[in-house]
Amino acid sequence: MKIRVVSSREEIFTLNPNERIVHLAFRPSNKDVFGLVETCPKIDVIQLPKSYMGTISKSIEMFLEMQKIQLIEGDVWGHRKDINEYYTVPSSVIERIKEMRIEGKSNEDIEAKVSRESKINPEMVAYIMNKEAPA
CATH class of the missing domain: 1.10.10 (Arc Repressor Mutant, subunit A)
Known part of the structure; x- marks a missing residue:
């Protein structure tokens, strides 16, 4: 199982539309989350570091819930984005x-x-x- 690590908002629009699990390594705005869901219509999970979870708006949480997309807190320990854009479980x-x-x-x-x-x-x-x- 692979988790696509995204380290900047500019990267969102270059993602493969078939991505299922995405880890956002930056503090996303509502616009970033909408852009991600639009770019990757098959997405199941968005993972955010603990420090960013508290900054997600209630409206985005409700939007993700309506889209049946899980918002999960977590990190990709030991992952080096410069070596590989995916973290493999x-x-x-x-x-x-x-x-x-x-x-x-x-x-x-x-x-x-x-x-x-x-x-x-x-x-x-x-x-x-x-x-x-x-x-």
């Missing part, structure tokens, strides 16, 4: 989720433990569980 994370499902762990336990082990936000772990490692 390690396959070990997906394998770990599958292992824990086989062990009969609850979704909440899996989210908490995998999040701690991989530094991926629990909400993103939940998304990965539903998309990449469904029960």
